[in-house]
Every structure is written in C-alpha cells, then in structure tokens.
Amino acid sequence: MNFDPLNPRFPLGDFVHEVIRWLQSALSGLIGGVRWLLDLLYGSLEYTLATPIFLIMIAIFAAVAWLASGWKLAVVTAIGFYLIRALDLWLPAMQTMALVLVACVMAILLAIPVGILAAKVRAVSLVVKPVLDFMQSMPALAYLVPVISVFSIGQVPGIIATIIFAMPPGVRLTELAIRQVDHEVVEAGQAFGATAWSILRKIQLPLAMPTIMAGINQVIMLALSMVVLAGMVGAQGLGGEIVGALSRVNVPLGVEAGLAVVIVAVYLDRVTAALGHRSPLARALKAST
Amino acid sequence: MSHIEASHVYKVFGKREQEVVKRLEAGADRKDLTQLGTAAVIDASFSVEPGEIFVVMGLSGSGKSTLIRTINGLWKPTTGSIKIMGSDIAKMDARTLRATRRDKISMVFQHFALLPHRTVRENAAYGLEMQKVPKAERMERADTWLDTVGLGGWGDKYPHQLSGGMRQRVGLARALAAETDILLMDEAFSALDPLIRREMQEQLIELQETLSKTIVFITHDLNEAMFLGDRIAVMRDGRIVQIGTSEEILTEPANDYVAQFVQDVDRTRVLTAGSVMERPNAVVQSNVGPRVALHTMQEQKVAALLVTDRHRKLLGLVRDRQVVRAAREGQKSITPLIETKDVLRVNENDPLSSLFAPASSSIVPLAVTDDKERLIGVIPRVALLQTMASIGPDTGEIPVIDDSGELHAGEKVNGDHGAGQAQASPQDLAAEAVPQEDLGADESLTGPAPGLEDDAASDATATERKEDGL
Known part of the structure; x- marks a missing residue:
C-alpha cells in the first residue's frame, strides 16, 4: 500500500470492518449464542408483561412501587400506566420495559464484577477506564452500525447497543463505591482473619451498596434514553413508535409515545432509587438515635 | 516465651525497598532517601512479654501505626522478623x-472500624464469626463481653446510635470477645474526648487486672503512655529511640528528644508515694511508756506520734493530750492509747495522683507502708505540695497548673483503688492547701516543715537517742 504523507489517507473503517467480519466468522457460535439468549430473555419477559389484562399489570406495578417506596408512588404509578393504556401504547410500553429490563440486568451483571475487579486490581482499572470513556463518548448511532452488521436488525442489536451505552456508570460507580469503603473497616476484617471473599461479601459490598444502587439507577436511566435508537434498528416498543412518528411527522403519536417513555422512566427511576434506600446500611442508618 | 518478638524490622514503602534498607543500614538518613522510598519503620527490635502492656509512643509520622500493622501482618516487613509466639x-x-489473626491477635482501631450496617451485638461477635463459632453461641458470648465493657443492653442498637466512647467500647468488646492472647490497640482512645479517654484508660487497666492480655498500645499522648504502659517504646522518625518503664523514660531520657518530650508529662501519675515520702521521725514503738512518748513529742515538737510494733508494723497513732494524761496517771504503756481511725495508709507504689484526696482529708501525714504493712515513711501534705511545686526547673510553672487540673482525675484513680474515702474537688484541695493551721497539723508528726527545719540531723539523732534509751 502506498502512503502519501501530503495527502494522508488511512482506511481505518475498512480495517475495522475486516476485523468485524473476521470476528463474525470466527465467533459465529458465540454470536449465535448471545442472540439466542437475549431473544429468549426478551421474548419471555415481553410475553409475561404484555399477555395479562392491563389492569392486572397495573396492579402489579403499583404493588411493587408500594413495597419499594410507599403508597404515593403506587398511586402515581397506577395513574401513569393507566394513561399509557389510554394512549393506546400499552404493548409498545411493555416491549420497551422488557427491552430495558433485559439490557439493564445484563449490563449490571457485567458492570458489578468488572467494577469490583477494577477496584481491587490496579491494572484492570487502568485498562477499563479508557474503554469506558470510549464507550460513553462514541456516538451511539455510530456503533449501532457494526452491531447491526453482526447481529442484524431487531430486538437483539437494540439490547446490545443499550447494554454498551448503559454499562459505564455501573462499572464506574461500583469501582468508586468499593474504593471509598472506609479503609480501617476493611483492615478490621483482615485483622480478625477474614478471607478476601468474606471481606467483600460482609464488609465491602454492604457498605458500597448505596453507591452501587445509584450506579444501577444511572444504568436504567441511560438504557431508557437509548430506546429511540433501539427503535431505529428495528426493536419494537415506544422507540419504534417515535421513529415512526418522526418519519411520518406524526405529531400526536410523537408526543404520546414520548410521554409514555417519561412515565416508564419515572417509574423505574423511583423504584430503583427506593430500593437503594432499603440496603442494610441505609436501614441501619435510619434507625432512630 | 515472649508473645511478640520483633528483631531488626524495617518497613519501607516505595519502589526500591531493599536498596533503602541497605543504605539505612550503612548509616544513611531517611530524609536523603525519599527518592527511593519512604522508610516508615527503621531497625525496630523489641519483645513483649505475656501479660504486659507495651506502649509505643511517638508523634504522627513516627512510624508507630506502621509498626503495629507489621505485628499482625497487615504490612509485611521489608526485612527483619516478627515472631508471634515463636x-x-x-x-x-x-x-x-x-488463622493467626483469627485466634491469636485481635485489634482495636483508632476510628473504631465498626460495621455500620450491623448491630452492636453483631459487631462484637465479628471475631467469633470469623472463628466459625455457631451463631447462637457467638451472640451470647458477644453479649457477655458487651456487659463487661459496660454496654449491657445496647446490643440491638446500631453503631451510629452510640457516642464515640461507647463505639470504642464496642470495638474493645469485639477484640476481647475473640479471646486472643494478644491485643493490638492502634491509638484506640485518641479519637475520644479527654474525660471519656481517661475513663477508657482506667477501664482498660481494670480489665487487664483480670484478663492479663499481652497488649501493644499505640499512642501519641505521653500521659496515656505513662499511665498505661508497663514499658514504653518512644519512636521518632521511624526509629525506636528508647524502651523503658515510664519512670526510666522520665528520669533517664535516652536523648534530648525524649527529654523534651517528657518535659510536660503529668508526673503525678508516674511518681509514686515511695519517691516523695520522708523519713518518719515522730515514731515510737508500742511497748514504750507514756513518758518516753512525751519526750519524743517534745524533741520533735509534734502533737502526735505514729506507733509501730517491734517489726515496724504500723499500728496507729497517739495524741499528746492522751499521753500527758496517761503519764500523770502513771500508766506503764501507751498501747491502750493507740488510735487507728485517723491514720491513712498508702502503699509505696501508689502513684502520686492517688494521694491528693487522702492528703486533703487527713489532719496527719499519710503513712507510707510497704507490702508487709511496715512503716517506711510519711508524706506530710506540705511535702506533697512542695514536690508538685519543685518538679524540676525545666518544667517551669505550667506543670503546676496542669497538676492542679489533674487533681480531679487523680481522685478518680484513687476512688477506683478504694484507698481514699473523701472525694474533694480541686477547688477544695487548692483552698485547703495553703492555710497556716493546716501546716501546723502537718508538722505535728514530722517536725518542722522541710526548709524551715534548721537542724534535721540533730532531730534524727534525738530520735535515735530516745530509741536507744528504751
């Protein structure tokens, strides 16, 4: 290949494309497995959420809100989801919830161990940090393209793009949370002969939990902000409705679908935030003096 | 066998640890080696015997916290060995x-290091949990130890609901519950306010009397070191500059640094009754007659005499009025006249701080006895006050003020030992210390106050003469 320094041209994109194509053939088994797993998770969750009569689901959502937070959130939840049904967006809303929940569960399952590892091993932290920066600052639309080329269109690329986009705060806040656990308390665990695993489980994780929960909350919020993009790659749900509204300049549908996203977002945000206040540490600190 | 034996321990933080050790051994100063690494502990050697409280004292940055962490292996020494029970x-x-940390060494931390999400009981049981003691049993044992440290009934609370002093009691209960022979205490009382700190120190001493743990106690507070330590190691810039008992540190400081450090220590807690007592001149044996006693009183210019038996065992005192009457009535012995009520005895090993309360309430000097109850000296109140005032020219006037401030605490110590009945406030002591009639009372047994007496030697000979005359 000839390289003219006065007229530099470096085909990075082609190169990445080649790599992706190579990965596709080399890891076809893995890619197939991932697709199968995410399809299964999404499919069964969507079925569970969308099949029952909407009133039953509203009751369940409200009950969860009540348990996590209190009756006020339960009332708001019931009104909000009733409104979604009244806007005739029930199925897309349930599909969005299924997508967001699957993506978040996967993101959290990946983020927390990586975060813990990064907190414990300096080398991991040094590698993970720039990767996370890259994941967050790369425009989401840009990495949708290779994701589509690997996973084609539909729910799965939507979920994968969401995972990539939503994972970083989970990793970062987990690492931070573990690191900021009082060093002396960890030393106390060591001084009494605890194993590293026991210290992690009985000291570091419980003390880090409020911050980790804040990270999880962030993950969910970012995942919701990705639903529109997921809609662009063919994922069903509120995102798909919004993309449709955009392409047809359908103002009423756009407003309604947008409002439905907000309702789902508020619900998930408040419930996870309330769960964060129910960790053993938070409960202990709430005990009256 | 020593419980802890450290020999030539170095701990260096940095990239080239061995290099730093080599240079330090060659005599380099640690300030010149900061490029290579930070030498936190330099050539530390000491041993701690079973049942001993070994205090490591130094200012911040002297390496004492690093040193204690090498003992239980939280830090690995760069070179040197630390043997735990061999x-x-x-x-x-x-x-x-x-296993060693679990079963042999436990630790109390400066900022308590309790688990905030667990109850006080669960915290106290943490060491037992690590020892795999079944849950019901460890909760029960934790409760027992919480009782011991004075936190009975607080087991269901969370640490943040407790005051600082109480939290550290939980820390102490957690360490004691593990029932290890060795207890490491890293600035354990430094985060507490002074009154609570004093209370905790006294409680530790009290517990130690029954538990006899091997304790390594880190502190930057010299008074605390002097009060708690059977032996004290003074650290400076990573090196141990002196190891000795508190009295050795105080009276024979190894260098100017230690001397300067101990300058403003509260000596009342270190000096003992034995070190300030005076020779008892106004003493008679119980088998003499009233006329001999009267003669001694005249010689000594006192109004009362201490009475001992033939083996110098203290029996009590006789007063001039009773002796004169007995002489007039022609009685043969002063034995029936002996009063025991007003004689206050202190042991020669009692710290000076415990003497103020008895001295303030007593009209006669304190009688100092040895372990066999034999009279070996007396401490008139003037002498006590004079000791405080003349505690060395290097201390200036500030320590005197300090000491009067310490009087209150001194009584507390005293109260714990059960030696004094009266609890006078510092103001009372100060008020009673000066008046002339009190000085008169003090003179009654020892003769003229020190400094006023013109011929101490003749007084002494007079006593001897009288004793010979018997």
Whole structure:
C-alpha cells in the first residue's frame, strides 16, 4: 500500500470492518449464542408483561412501587400506566420495559464484577477506564452500525447497543463505591482473619451498596434514553413508535409515545432509587438515635 | 516465651525497598532517601512479654501505626522478623496468617472500624464469626463481653446510635470477645474526648487486672503512655529511640528528644508515694511508756506520734493530750492509747495522683507502708505540695497548673483503688492547701516543715537517742 504523507489517507473503517467480519466468522457460535439468549430473555419477559389484562399489570406495578417506596408512588404509578393504556401504547410500553429490563440486568451483571475487579486490581482499572470513556463518548448511532452488521436488525442489536451505552456508570460507580469503603473497616476484617471473599461479601459490598444502587439507577436511566435508537434498528416498543412518528411527522403519536417513555422512566427511576434506600446500611442508618 | 518478638524490622514503602534498607543500614538518613522510598519503620527490635502492656509512643509520622500493622501482618516487613509466639508472621502463608489473626491477635482501631450496617451485638461477635463459632453461641458470648465493657443492653442498637466512647467500647468488646492472647490497640482512645479517654484508660487497666492480655498500645499522648504502659517504646522518625518503664523514660531520657518530650508529662501519675515520702521521725514503738512518748513529742515538737510494733508494723497513732494524761496517771504503756481511725495508709507504689484526696482529708501525714504493712515513711501534705511545686526547673510553672487540673482525675484513680474515702474537688484541695493551721497539723508528726527545719540531723539523732534509751 502506498502512503502519501501530503495527502494522508488511512482506511481505518475498512480495517475495522475486516476485523468485524473476521470476528463474525470466527465467533459465529458465540454470536449465535448471545442472540439466542437475549431473544429468549426478551421474548419471555415481553410475553409475561404484555399477555395479562392491563389492569392486572397495573396492579402489579403499583404493588411493587408500594413495597419499594410507599403508597404515593403506587398511586402515581397506577395513574401513569393507566394513561399509557389510554394512549393506546400499552404493548409498545411493555416491549420497551422488557427491552430495558433485559439490557439493564445484563449490563449490571457485567458492570458489578468488572467494577469490583477494577477496584481491587490496579491494572484492570487502568485498562477499563479508557474503554469506558470510549464507550460513553462514541456516538451511539455510530456503533449501532457494526452491531447491526453482526447481529442484524431487531430486538437483539437494540439490547446490545443499550447494554454498551448503559454499562459505564455501573462499572464506574461500583469501582468508586468499593474504593471509598472506609479503609480501617476493611483492615478490621483482615485483622480478625477474614478471607478476601468474606471481606467483600460482609464488609465491602454492604457498605458500597448505596453507591452501587445509584450506579444501577444511572444504568436504567441511560438504557431508557437509548430506546429511540433501539427503535431505529428495528426493536419494537415506544422507540419504534417515535421513529415512526418522526418519519411520518406524526405529531400526536410523537408526543404520546414520548410521554409514555417519561412515565416508564419515572417509574423505574423511583423504584430503583427506593430500593437503594432499603440496603442494610441505609436501614441501619435510619434507625432512630 | 515472649508473645511478640520483633528483631531488626524495617518497613519501607516505595519502589526500591531493599536498596533503602541497605543504605539505612550503612548509616544513611531517611530524609536523603525519599527518592527511593519512604522508610516508615527503621531497625525496630523489641519483645513483649505475656501479660504486659507495651506502649509505643511517638508523634504522627513516627512510624508507630506502621509498626503495629507489621505485628499482625497487615504490612509485611521489608526485612527483619516478627515472631508471634515463636512463629514468624512474615513467613506465613495466607492461610496460616489468617488463622493467626483469627485466634491469636485481635485489634482495636483508632476510628473504631465498626460495621455500620450491623448491630452492636453483631459487631462484637465479628471475631467469633470469623472463628466459625455457631451463631447462637457467638451472640451470647458477644453479649457477655458487651456487659463487661459496660454496654449491657445496647446490643440491638446500631453503631451510629452510640457516642464515640461507647463505639470504642464496642470495638474493645469485639477484640476481647475473640479471646486472643494478644491485643493490638492502634491509638484506640485518641479519637475520644479527654474525660471519656481517661475513663477508657482506667477501664482498660481494670480489665487487664483480670484478663492479663499481652497488649501493644499505640499512642501519641505521653500521659496515656505513662499511665498505661508497663514499658514504653518512644519512636521518632521511624526509629525506636528508647524502651523503658515510664519512670526510666522520665528520669533517664535516652536523648534530648525524649527529654523534651517528657518535659510536660503529668508526673503525678508516674511518681509514686515511695519517691516523695520522708523519713518518719515522730515514731515510737508500742511497748514504750507514756513518758518516753512525751519526750519524743517534745524533741520533735509534734502533737502526735505514729506507733509501730517491734517489726515496724504500723499500728496507729497517739495524741499528746492522751499521753500527758496517761503519764500523770502513771500508766506503764501507751498501747491502750493507740488510735487507728485517723491514720491513712498508702502503699509505696501508689502513684502520686492517688494521694491528693487522702492528703486533703487527713489532719496527719499519710503513712507510707510497704507490702508487709511496715512503716517506711510519711508524706506530710506540705511535702506533697512542695514536690508538685519543685518538679524540676525545666518544667517551669505550667506543670503546676496542669497538676492542679489533674487533681480531679487523680481522685478518680484513687476512688477506683478504694484507698481514699473523701472525694474533694480541686477547688477544695487548692483552698485547703495553703492555710497556716493546716501546716501546723502537718508538722505535728514530722517536725518542722522541710526548709524551715534548721537542724534535721540533730532531730534524727534525738530520735535515735530516745530509741536507744528504751
């Protein structure tokens, strides 16, 4: 290949494309497995959420809100989801919830161990940090393209793009949370002969939990902000409705679908935030003096 | 066998640890080696015997916290060995190290290091949990130890609901519950306010009397070191500059640094009754007659005499009025006249701080006895006050003020030992210390106050003469 320094041209994109194509053939088994797993998770969750009569689901959502937070959130939840049904967006809303929940569960399952590892091993932290920066600052639309080329269109690329986009705060806040656990308390665990695993489980994780929960909350919020993009790659749900509204300049549908996203977002945000206040540490600190 | 034996321990933080050790051994100063690494502990050697409280004292940055962490292997020494009951902690594999920490060494932390999400009881049981003691049993044992440290009934609370002093009691209960022979205390009382700190120190001493743990106690507070330590190691810039008892540190400081450090220590807690007592001149044996006693009183210009038996065992005192009457009535012995009520005895090993309360309430000097109850000296109140005032020219006037401030605490010590009945406030002591009639009372048994007496030698001969005359 000839390289003219006065007229530099470096085909990075082609190169990445080649790599992706190579990965596709080399890891076809893995890619197939991932697709199968995410399809299964999404499919069964969507079925569970969308099949029952909407009133039953509203009751369940409200009950969860009540348990996590209190009756006020339960009332708001019931009104909000009733409104979604009244806007005739029930199925897309349930599909969005299924997508967001699957993506978040996967993101959290990946983020927390990586975060813990990064907190414990300096080398991991040094590698993970720039990767996370890259994941967050790369425009989401840009990495949708290779994701589509690997996973084609539909729910799965939507979920994968969401995972990539939503994972970083989970990793970062987990690492931070573990690191900021009082060093002396960890030393106390060591001084009494605890194993590293026991210290992690009985000291570091419980003390880090409020911050980790804040990270999880962030993950969910970012995942919701990705639903529109997921809609662009063919994922069903509120995102798909919004993309449709955009392409047809359908103002009423756009407003309604947008409002439905907000309702789902508020619900998930408040419930996870309330769960964060129910960790053993938070409960202990709430005990009256 | 020593419980802890450290020999030539170095701990260096940095990239080229061995290089730093080599240069330090060659005599380099640690300030010149900061490029290579930070030498936190330099050539530390000491041993701690079973049942001993070994205090490591130094200012912040002197390496004392690093040193204590090498003892239980939280830091691995760069070179040197630390033997815990004979086995070197630096050479242990991870499993043995954990077992040693679990079963042999426990630790109390400066900022308590309690688990905030667990109840006080669960915190106290943490060491037992690591020892795999079944849950019901460890909760029960934790409760027992909480009772011991004075936190009975607080088991269901969370740490943040407790005051600082109480939290540290939980820390102490957690360490004691593990029932290890060795207890490491890293600035354990430094985060507490002074009154609570004093209380905790006294409680520790009290517990130590029954538990006899081997304790390594880190502190930057010299008074605390002097009060708690059977032996004290003074650290400076990573080196141990002196190891000795509190009295040795105080009276024979190894260098100017230690001397300067101990300058403003509260000596009342270190000096003992034995070190300030005076020779008892106004003493008679119980088998003499009233006329001999009267003669001694005249010689000594006193109004009362201490009475001992033939083996110098203290029996009590006789007063001039009774002796004169007995002489007039022609009685043969002063034995029936002996009063025991007003004689206050202190042991020669009692710290000076415990003498103020008895001295303030007593009209006669304190009688100092040895362990066999024999009279070996007396402490008139003037002498006590004079000792405080003349505690060395290097201390200036500030210590006197300090000392009067310490009087209150002194009584507390005293109260714990059960030696004094009266609890006078510092103001009372100050008020009673000066008046002339009190001085008169003090003179009654020892003769003229020190400094006023013109011929001490003749007084002494007079006593001897009288004793010979018997």
